[in-house]
Amino acid sequence: MTTRQPHRYVMELFKRNGAALGQVPVVADWEPAWETARFAALRRFPIATIGPGAVAELRPVWHTDLGAPFVGAVEVALQLPGVGEVSCQVPTTYFKSFAGAASAPFVGKGLLKSGEYFNYRIAAFANPPEPPMNPQRKPRFQIEEVSEPLPIRAASLNDFNKRSSAVGEQNESDIRVFVSKQVVAETEQLARAAGGLETASILVGHVHRDPGGELFLEVTAQIHARYAEATATKVSFGPETWDAVSHALALRGKNEQWLGWWHLHPSSAWCNPKCAPEERAKCPLQRSFFSSDDCDVHRTVFPKAFQVALLITSTDAGLRHAMFSWRNGLIVQRGFHILATNGELNPALVPDATATIGDDQDEKACSR
Amino acid sequence: MKNKTLDISAVDVSGQNVVNVSRLDREMSVGELLDSLVPKMRLPVLGNGRRITYHARHDRTGQHLHASQLLADTGLEDEDRITVQPSIQAG
């Protein structure tokens, strides 16, 4: 896929009282935006791969009130020769993760206090033409993307719906995610056995396409990241973790795909034991949050638009489940379905209320 | 005599992102290759403001290649595949 960016983007920062701080060129990670368009095409058309002839372009959508050059969203338009065109939009909250870095020079100059809230808006300007390649600078290798088709199986969404129960708030724009009851039971067993440490597994399974064209996921197994190093507040994945997961997956021999991961926040163990039970129940640590480190793991290892992250939070009141995935280039909380394996439906899980994403609750809340 | 260059492929840990890497200079180190390869594989360089460390595994032998090794000394041959593996932590 060829990508085009005819515009450069600039972040304008303001203090809460409206005083302008200045402008910073946006250095954005556009991959989640490109991936949003790729997956939208896989959902829209009966295809399993985005061919090398595909061309994607970022286009500013001008702000409805402020007009050009201010941006209300960024459109990702993807043309697939001989197939069709899809277009999706990423909101300006896409730039939130960049805002911290953008504010650093203003904090350095004393114009903004560390931790002080500020506002931003995004502007776009046409890029100057690319300078010609310097013929003296010979690349040390050539690289070519391989368009591997996504293995997609045929299955009836209606059949899966009949055998499942919903957990959490469902958004119709998300693809349905069915997690087998067995997988949920295994994650809960591992969560209870973790002894106050974090723990994690890779979620594997299949991508299905309904005869009506709709894609959906079936998580068939979880492969425990047994070589991950766990502490009370971190779980670290390295080469040994990935090797072990790959070997386990190959041994299963079911052509299962990496669909995501789950990890545990042992919140009960994080909370101050001296706090009264009613105080502990109100503690932010006992609520679901997807930390900035969690976002980095998801972006680095699970960047496909369909890949999900299940979070289990071990609270004083029991285990809480929250699922996260990509939507319009952003990581958001979402619902999922539990799939019965032997005909009966499942007891409802206790989904968590709205989780925070990208903020480090564990680092800024309460004493521990 | 071996070619001065190598043609291999590289894949991410999930196996879902594959690239062909050709005319690789054998005098390049594994670390230099990864530094150039990671952004081209659309993998992030920074996470939470910190640089993400990536490693290369030679799939045919299962060996983890050291960043300072020259490609010429890794045993990599044409049509071999490396897996690009991050070291990363969730919190």
Ligand SMILES: [Zn+2]
């Ligand atoms: Zn976490």
